[in-house]
Amino acid sequence: MATITDEMARRAASFYKAHGTERKAANAAGMPKTTFHSHLRRAAERGMLDFDPVLPGYEIKRTTTKRDAAGNKEGDWITQHKASGAAFEMPPGQILKGVSAYVDGEGLVRQKWIKTKAEGAVTDLVKVFGDVFANYRGRSQLVPPPRRVDRDLLSVYPIADPHLGMLSWKPQTGADYDLKIAIERLLDCASTLVSRADRSRESLIVNLGDWYHANDQRNVTPRSGHQLDVDGRWYKVLQAGVKTMMRIIDLNLAKHQFVEVVNIPGNHDPEAACAQALALSTFYANNKRVKIAFPSDIYYRRFGNTLLGAAHGDKAPPARLAMAMAVDERKAWGETAYHWFMFGHIHKDTANTIGDVRVESFSTIADKDNHASGGAWRSAQALSVITLHKRDGETYRYRQNILPPSMRKSGKVPA
Numbered sequence: 001m002a003t004i005t006d007e008m009a010r011r012a013a014s015f016y017k018a019h020g021t022e023r024k025a026a027n028a029a030g031m032p033k034t035t036f037h038s039h040l041r042r043a044a045e046r047g048m049l050d051f052d053p054v055l056p057g058y059e060i061k062r063t064t065t066k067r068d069a070a071g072n073k074e075g076d077w078i079t080q081h082k083a084s085g086a087a088f089e090m091p092p093g094q095i096l097k098g099v100s101a102y103v104d105g106e107g108l109v110r111q112k113w114i115k116t117k118a119e120g121a122v123t124d125l126v127k128v129f130g131d132v133f134a135n136y137r138g139r140s141q142l143v144p145p146p147r148r149v150d151r152d153l154l155s156v157y158p159i160a161d162p163h164l165g166m167l168s169w170k171p172q173t174g175a176d177y178d179l180k181i182a183i184e185r186l187l188d189c190a191s192t193l194v195s196r197a198d199r200s201r202e203s204l205i206v207n208l209g210d211w212y213h214a215n216d217q218r219n220v221t222p223r224s225g226h227q228l229d230v231d232g233r234w235y236k237v238l239q240a241g242v243k244t245m246m247r248i249i250d251l252n253l254a255k256h257q258f259v260e261v262v263n264i265p266g267n268h269d270p271e272a273a274c275a276q277a278l279a280l281s282t283f284y285a286n287n288k289r290v291k292i293a294f295p296s297d298i299y300y301r302r303f304g305n306t307l308l309g310a311a312h313g314d315k316a317p318p319a320r321l322a323m324a325m326a327v328d329e330r331k332a333w334g335e336t337a338y339h340w341f342m343f344g345h346i347h348k349d350t351a352n353t354i355g356d357v358r359v360e361s362f363s364t365i366a367d368k369d370n371h372a373s374g375g376a377w378r379s380a381q382a383l384s385v386i387t388l389h390k391r392d393g394e395t396y397r398y399r400q401n402i403l404p405p406s407m408r409k410s411g412k413v414p415a
C-alpha cells in the first residue's frame with residue numbers, strides 16, 4: 001500500500017473540515033470513499049484534525065483545559081485514541097479459564113484479560129457419535145422380538161465398574177487387563193447371563209458407574225486427579241464402550257420384549273457416562289423396545305411390589321441412599337413391599353439391610369489395577385442377573401464367577 005504523506009493527509013483534513021461529512025468531502029476531493037477515509041485517519045493520527053466531531057473509529061480519551069494565572073481559559077486539549085474493537089467472542093473449541101483485572105487506586109477496573117483454554121476431549125464427542133453410528137446404521141431394528149415372554153417378570157442386569165480402558169500388567173499386579181480382555185469378558189458373561197435369565201418381558205441393564213476407567217484423555221480421575229494406567233486412546237475406548245453396550249442391548253432384545261438401560265456416572269467417568277447415554281438414546285430413538293434412562297446420579301424404578309434404586313456409591317453412604325429413596329419416592333415406597341438399593345464403586349459384594357431396604361453392592365469383572373493390587377484388595381469377580389416377580393419380588397439369581405487370577409494359568413477346575 002502506498003505511503004500516505006503529510007500533504008495527502010492535510011488535504012483530506014481540509015476537505016473534511018470544509019464539507020462536514022466524509023461522503024461529501026470524498027466527493028468534493030474526487031476520491032473513492034475508502035481511500036479518503038484512510039487519508040483522514042492518518043490526518044487524525046498526526047494531529048491535523050480537531051476533535052469535533054470525533055472521527056469514526058476513535059473515541060475521546062481525555063480533555064484538558066489550560067487557564068492562565070487569572071483563571072481565564074486559554075484552550076482545550078483533547079486526546080482521541082482508537083476505539084475498542086468488537087465484543088469479545090470465544091474462539092471455537094475454547095472455554096473460559098479465568099479473568100484477571102487491572103484496577104486503579106479506587107478499585108475501578110481499568111483493563112481486563114480474558115483467559116481461555118482448550119475445551120478438552122469433550123469437543124471430540126460429535127466425531128465419536130458419528131463414527132459409532134456409521135458402523136451401526138440400520139442395526140437397531142434387526143433383532144427380532146422374542147416369541148414368548150413372562151409378563152410378571154423383570155430381569156435386572158447390574159454391571160458394576162468394568163473400568164473399560166484400564167491397563168494392568170501381570171508382572172506388577174498378577175493379572176493382565178486391557179480393553180480387549182475387558183470387552184471379551186464382559187460380552188462372554190453377558191451372553192451367559194442372558195441365556196440363563198428368565199424369559200422376562202422386561203429387562204433392566206444397570207451400568208452402576210465406572211464403565212470407563214478414564215473420563216477423558218487426561219487420564220486422571222476428574223475430582224481427585226489420581227493418575228490412571230490406561231490402554232489406548234480415549235476415543236478408541238469410548239467407541240468400544242458404546243459398541244459393547246449396544247451388543248449387550250442386542251443380546252437382551254433377543255430375549256426380552258422391552259429393555260431399559262441406565263448409565264450412572266461414576267467417579268472415573270462422570271461425563272463419559274453422559275456421552276454414552278446420549279449416543280445410545282440417539283441411536284435407539286426409533287426403537288420402541290429400548291429405553292435409555294437419563295444419566296442421573298441416582299436412579300429409581302418401581303416394578304410391581306418392588307421399588308429399586310441405583311447409584312455409583314461414591315457420593316453418599318448406603319444409609320443415606322436408602323433414606324433418599326424413601327423421601328424421593330414417597331408414594332411408591334408406601335405402596336411396595338420390597339425395597340432394594342444397588343451400588344458399585346467398592347468393587348466387592350456386600351449386602352446390608354437398612355430399615356427394610358436391602359442395600360447391596362456388586363463386584364466387578366475387572367482385574368485389579370496397580371493401585372488396587374498394591375492395596376491388597378482381593379475381592380471376587382463376577383456378573384449376575386436377578387429376576388424380580390411383580391408380586392413376590394426377587395425370585396431368581398444367576399451368578400457368573402470369574403476365576404481368580406492366581407488360578408487362571410492351567411484353566412483347570414480344581415477337583
Ligand SMILES: [Mn+2]
Nearest residue numbers: 210266267345
Ligand atoms: Mn468408582
